[in-house]
Amino acid sequence: MKRILLILAAGLLLLLVVLLLRTQLFSEPASQGVVEPAQVLLDESGAVNRLAGALRFKTISRPGPGPQNPATFGPFVEYLKSSFPAVFSRLQVETVGGYSLLIRWPGSDASLKPILLLSHMDVVPVIPGTEKLWIHPPFGGVVENGVVWGRGALDDKSGVLGILEAVETLLRQGFVPEREIYLAFGDDEEVGGQQGALAIAKLLKKRGVELEFLLDEGGAITRGIVPGMDGPVALIGPAEKGYLSLSLSAQDTGGHSSQPPTTTAAGRVARAVERIQSQPFPLSMEFTGEFISHLGSDIPFVQRLLFANAWLFEPFIGHFLPENPALVAGMRTTTAPTMLKGSVKDNVLPIQAQAVINFRILPGETSATVTDRVTALVDDPLVSIKPYGFVSEPSGVSSTESYGYQILSRSIREVIQDPQLVVAPRLVIGATDARHFESVTDSSLRFLGVTLGPEELKGFHGTNERVTVEGYLEAVKIYYQLLLNAAG
Ligand SMILES: [Zn+2]
Structure with missing residues (x-):
């Protein structure tokens, strides 16, 4: 038993040394060397x-x-x-x-x-x-x-x-x-x-x-x-991210809202939006990691430790990151529901409901892989999913x-x-x-x-x-x- 604990402790110590060493090597010194000043004569x-x-x-x-x-x-x-x-x-x-x-x-x-x-x-x-x-x-x-x-x-x-x-x-x-x-x-x-x-x-x-x-x-x-x-x-x-909006729409027969079916077109589309938004795209540490590696030791130690050891922390990185939309935008394909449309009147069942969701695609994915993932998440053959507006690949x-x-x-x-x-x-x-x-x-x-x-x-x-x-x-x-x- 003692032996097992000893091996475990030694293993942990070794891991710690590796993590710290990688953190040290990860960050270049913040100053990137002095260069001769430029001489530019401008009007x-x-x-x-x-x-x-x-x-x-x-x-x-x-x-x-x-x-x-x-x-x-x-x-x-x-x-x-x-x-x-x-x-x-x-x-x-x-x-x-x-x-x-x-x-x-x-x-x-x-x-x-x-x-x-x-x-x-x-x-x-x-x-x-x-x-x-x-x-x-x-x-x-x-x-x-x-x-x-x-x-x-x-x-x-x-x-x-x-x-x-x-x-x-x-x-x-x-x-x-x-x-x-x-x-x-x-x-x-x-x-x-x-x-x-x-x-x-x-x-x-x-x-x-x-x-x-x-x-x-x-x-x-x-x-x-x-x-x-x-x-x-x-x-x-x-590099730059790609751009894709998807329209999600559902049709219905309409009618009076006093006798609604179990799900209306509006409810169906709302459920689809919720399914997509509650399952964000996975976080990638690749681009932000390279960025942080250039910032040097001015960046807080914990951030350097995390990004220097992406091989270990990537699957759990979401738990460590602060709520920072700007930071996260550089790390995943983002999901932003932007437009919603349903019935024209509060007591009329919609004959059509539509939502538009805007995605900014991380390099490595494509508009096709995003569409496939969204289709799988929505998992509803009665919701039609189509591109909306212009598409730009990453x-x-x-x-x-x-x-x-x-x-x-x-x-x-x-x-x-x-x-x-x-x-x-x-x-x-x-x-x-x-x-x-x-x-x-x-x-x-x-x-x-x-x-x-x-x-x-x-x-x-x-x-x-x-x-x-x-x-x-x-x-x-x-x-x-x-x-x-x-x-x-
Ligand atoms: Zn511009």
């Missing part, structure tokens, strides 16, 4: 004014076939042309679809694979009823006290203008790239990117272009957003060891001279245009070098969208530095 006040001017165009995209609104997109493209004359006179500019632009800057060394900088010209509308909540008019392009205000300040005109600003500066300074550079600006990202980014990607594919990497929006430099981290954390998205996962990730990471550190800065990979939970380019590259990175605090974060598709002047100029400098490093 800073001009750059800020050009961004502010761009926010005054109401480039709200509309879904469906046909070009975007000529009354706003036409003048916006003209504005870009007059703001960046060197880009538009010296580089090869092509219009794709309605107003999307593909710009090519040939390189001197044809053996190097080209790179692509991507962003989008269109914006989402202002939510009706919130106009009065804006401190400055959403399409005013106001600059005040070091902040640029307006729809598109973050998503994504700071990308379009930032890229053009960096390239215009390099052209004026006489920079000659060795590596070919493409710039692409879609006009319909917010409505799916079919006529913009997807058409551009198909064009590149047809021409046999293979990219070393591409850079799109999707990550940023965060401050005060990652729990436990005091310094800035630059989040680069190596992207592939780009390696953090890749040339693109490494050179972007270095460029960020060269511009943001903060000893506390950490660069880390983070799964993007929304959809970006980058997903359309998987046929021309296996290295798609999602990052825009603006700085986001909790207040700025609310501006994405929301109210009071804004970017700090300092944050915007840093974004321009990171594009500039990346082009120098990757193409020079």
